[in-house]
Amino acid sequence: MSTGTDPLAPLAELPGVPESVAEVRKAVDRLYGHRVMRRRAPEVTSEAALRGARASAALSGADWPLEEVRRRSDFSAGAEERTVGAALRISAEAGQLLSVWRTSPLQVLARLHLLAAGDPSAVADPTAAREASTAAGRPRRSGESPEELFPLDLAAAQGVAAAPVDALLPPSGSSGSSGSSGDGALPPAPPATEVAARLDQLAQLLVTRLSGAQGGAPALVTAAVVHGELLALRPFGNYNGLVARAAQRIVLIAEGLDPKAICPAEVGLVELGTAAYREALAGYVSGTPQGLARWIAHCGLALRLGVRESTAVCEAMQRGMV
Template sequence: MTIPLRPGAGRAARPAARAPGPDPLAPLLDLPGVRDAAESARAAVDRLLAHRLMRNRSAEVSTESALRGARASAALEGVDVPLADLRAGAFDHPVLQGSLRVSAGLGATVETWERAPGQVLARLHVLAATDLADREALGRPAAGAGPRLTGLFSLVTAGSTVPAVLVAAVVHGELAALAPFGTQDGVVARAAGRLTGITRGLDPKAVSVPEVGFVELGAPAYAAAVEGYRSGGPDGVAGWLVHCCRATELGAAEGLAIAESLLRG
């Protein structure tokens, strides 16, 4: 199955921003298990957003979510540092440092993402790979990635009737499967997926931690799901979308745990 990389959307869909005609992402909802998984993920994030702490302390939850998300994203790259060590600053691995920079810089890209996704991706790669790639390669995707990235950019800038969690999964999957930069592509892909969820209204307060959800499901399962998406077959694409929805559910539960911990002081 080839994903038609044009429109995308979420909680508050944006059909006015979409070209006339059928939504090319709509068939994703007919893949086995996808519609139910998307609804469950949406409900889990809504429960988190309804938590009483979100009325006036959501920024605290978001800050902790960013830290845990960065740690989890690095763990999926094989660099697993205990949270206590991370808080204490007891780490020096460039993969983790890059993941932390990406997480810290994500908020500054929210307003730009849907207008200039290529610019944002380049910035995210610079943050992620500064200590891991040659300076000339930072923010520069491989030439062969151009056509597929162009399709991805169209997806990000357009609207859709498809739930935001699925659009985020497609953005994440495209970047993870394509690996356009050659270094830290996983970190960039997960950040772009999270950013899509924020801008599309799935988690506008950035209080869930989908990266933790992927870790809880296991790195081998994550790698297998990416490979399934890369294959392009209906089963592989469906498996990836359901995997992302499940990770989103678990990430919402992590956000609830953060909120409850802050309430307890």
């Protein structure tokens, strides 16, 4: 099938992107070939979901230790608890929404946000509970502003930095600009009317691709675009980061790169730190070739770090430690 009809296909040819795609494919294939995956794949999937949810919650303002997330059963007491609970609910159901995603991505996005919002009656503050019940599952309306995407500044893990991403790209002085100010500053969220139009365009693109009428762009590129577009639009009043990262995971499953959902890219995003995340997203929002390439490469590196996390889980299982 010709790739010329796929609007995302040119992104796969941007500087550094073919290398990112190849490295991700190699890393994912290696993980899927691990001997533990032959016998205990469902356990690896469950652990990846838990670790991915913990990481996504951290990026959204609730940076809890993994064992605390594993231990807790009540996530209604405060804002951080609700964020962790939202991430866990989304993670638990995301893989079950594939059939709907193939025909109605917007319905899935609404469902993900509804899951994140949870039960409004569990919110102690009556005003907050009322707002949650009226806003759950619907895009924000005119005059409504979204919550901050990056409420916490998470430092990059020791020995992990965005340098490998930049190494894949041409120097900043070459043709094209990253389009960002260098400090990761993001423009205000688009107005509700623009959000609605761009969501419709995104949904139409995804449905057409998944129906087989188009093809061309690798799964990493498509997932990065969905992830970046949802973060740029911030379509809901809250939980936009959780929804965007879950949508990326669904794309990776639906397009066959990670069908068992064992590669928690959210873990990699935490390891790279929020400063690098924000700056890469600013590149996506800029719309420049170099900015888009940097964003795709950042998502690719995060996915490879997620593969590393699950590889460590497999090794621990093989040694009988899990």
